[in-house]
Amino acid sequence: MGTRFMCTVEAPIHINIKQAIVDASEHDTELVMRRWTNTSRYFKNRVASEALKIEKTSTTGKFEEIAPFVSGKRGREVFVNGDKDFGVWTAGQVIGLIHDIPTCRKLLTRIEKEAIEAVEKSRKVLQPQSKL
Template identity: 70%
Template sequence: MLSFGCPRLGFECAGHVGESDITNLILLSRARQSLKVPFIASGGFADGQGLAAALCLGASGINMGTRFMCTVEAPVHHSIKEQIVRAQETDTELLLRRWRNTTRLFRNDVALEALKVERESTTGKFEEIAPLMSGKRGKEAFVNGDPNYGVWTAGQVIGLIHDIPTVDVLVTRIEKEAEDALKDRLSLLKPAAKL
């Protein structure tokens, strides 16, 4: 029996997105209906409005991977962070579907080459794509700053990231935005009319 809570990872996320393609709008609502323990929403969160939405859908909080990757303190080359800031929510690709190990990656030259090999393969052998999918090359991109050096994960949330703040500034801003968003939505409630 699960008693300590669990993460809920939506299709919007970076990295391994699963094979069901279920977005957080459905996933979190379904988790709220089914779980008796707290859960954390993950995938597609970068701001306070997202936090407010996750809370309203039943989550106890949010996890942010790509958003924290684009902070001053993140051990990622500044050029990669700048690439994220310039990116749109459509600048990711899904790879490894053929092997039911779907992963969301930043759309760069290596990811597009790997996707082409995956789609055009006549053998269906992972070995054809493995050299392009090397995590070692992706990690090196975070060090050398070349966004096309290797594949690296990024969620669709990249379209919501417009700056490279400190973690403190980011978290403080998200808390304030969430509070403001919840207050604003609550202000729409009006007392029932008495007849």
């Protein structure tokens, strides 16, 4: 839900990042830092790709090699300056299902409506039929 709420009107994130989320597919994330058992899913950009390249080709396995690329400081700045390639930033695979930038109220109303519809649909499928 974090990625979904990043892409709302009220989220204090640059509009360019919100638009990057809307434009993305579920293939636009990558898992980085598996080698150090600290796996994070990042939006696929130049910095994340470079970090992944270092992770895969490092002969020393020292975290210090990748640390400058996965710095939280640069990642936070992305949300201010709107440059999606400035640093790494987390995003879930749900990114491929996000197609708009609604208000939180509209989003929550939609989520509630869709949840009710899903429960009702499940009830109809799971309701035992009379054998008489």
